[in-house]
Amino acid sequence: MATKHYDLIVVGLGIMGAATAWQASQKKASVLALEVGGPSHREGSSHGATRIFRQAYWEGKDYLQLLRLADAGWRELEHQSNIKLRASTGGIFIGPKSTSVVAGSLETARLGGIQHEHLSADDIRCKFPQFAVFSDMEAVFEPGAYPVFAEESRLQMLNEAVKNGAHLMYGIQVSEFITKHTNPIIKTMSREKISGSALVICAGAWTKDLLPELQSFIKPHWVPIHWFQPRPKSDTLFNETAFPVFLYEDKLGALLYGFPSGLSSERGVKIGFHNRQHVPWNPGQNPPDIKIFANEIANSIENIFPELYPNPRDSRWCIYTMSKDESFVIDKSKSHSKIFFASVCSGHGFKFAPAIGKIMTELGLGLALSADIAHFGISRFHSR
Ligand SMILES: Cc1cc2nc3c(=O)[nH]c(=O)nc-3n(C[C@H](O)[C@H](O)[C@H](O)COP(=O)(O)OP(=O)(O)OC[C@H]3O[C@@H](n4cnc5c(N)ncnc54)[C@H](O)[C@@H]3O)c2cc1C
Incomplete structure (x- = not known):
């Protein structure tokens, strides 16, 4: 044949x-x-329902050309399919002044001519009271960042x-x-x-x-993602009109990311660690019980988001395929x-x-x- x-x-x-x-x-x-x-x-x-698109890329300018091409691609897909595939939330990237999230996002935004605002701790408290920040923290707000309906x-x-x-x-x-x-x-x-x-x-x-x-160059990892419930009367603080997609680097270097609630049938505010809670993945093997990761993220949520209940209402596994760098x-x-x-x-x-x-x-x-x-x-x- x-x-x-x-x-x-x-x-x-x-x-x-x-x-x-x-x-x-x-x-x-x-x-x-x-x-x-x-x-x-x-x-x-x-x-899963959502992923972040951002161009003030703290990871560096090497990604800029691909990011521009990708932004045009998401718009083209929306146009061809005639279906809304993104939401207009903007994105905020918060951390201590000198850390990669703030310094790197600023540098790439400036080099790439990406529209952004550089916010002080007081600015953050005023515009985005959902986040608790220390006085040595800053943020880059990128109005053109958005969640993609993944x-x-x-x-x-x-x-x-x-x-x-x-x-x-x-x-x-x-x-x-x-x-x-x-x-x-x-x-x-x-x-x-x-x-x-x-x-x-x-x-x-x-x-x-x-x-x-x-x-020898690839190491896949299990990584959990969690959902959190706003406290009574705080629902509107976390919906897509009030709450941007975000990155938040804490003083110990933990990097959290997240999305507003109400973008999909997934209930609550979706938040995960980007650089914590990684478990080596092997084909055919099951991950550990996801509940053992709840305490660590609950501590971070308690410190950063006083208006969210700290214990996740739901958690699920996903895979990161990591390269050495x-x-x-x-x-x-x-x-x-x-x-x-x-x-x-x-x-x-x-x-x-x-x-x-x-x-x-x-x-x-x-x-x-x-x-x-x-x-x-x-x-x-x-x-x-
Ligand atoms: C929790 C989480 C949050 C994330 N958030 C973001 C974010 O906000 N922004 C962002 O840019 N990125 C984010 N990412 C990363 C992004 O989702 C991944 O980089 C991307 O989904 C990888 O897609 P992929 O197609 O390479 O892999 P996969 O989605 O794993 O697809 C591989 C496919 O290949 C199939 N396959 C495997 N072997 C075979 C075979 N032998 N024959 C046939 N089929 C096969 C598998 O079944 C699978 O469907 C996130 C990832 C996770 C896990």
């Missing part, structure tokens, strides 16, 4: 795979996208991809690649073989099993010049998905790249 062939095969339909399938389908390429789970499973990193956006990317002729297949586990021919070939667990002019691997935490060359790893595999990977995003990649999908499409189809991705290549680890 002849092996089926596509211009581009995408492996994994979390947000990176969905964005790649969507972007590639707009180039009139023949696209096949394969996912081991169902259309909206909760096993990987992309489930699950809805991912499904709309897939809808658009299907409308443009992409083939999506669920319940299909890709098990290995055959790399000895001009075109790489994927093999599925059911022994089917399909060839592609290019493969884009967006398998999240599972990427390291498909591409063993990445084993907490940045992205987007590159070509050394096993074949037409196999690319995009799914190592160290817990802050969702906002970039429309841009990363575009870049992966361009890499796969041999087109000129819309942004420079040299900072995200694997060679940076070899040269250290």
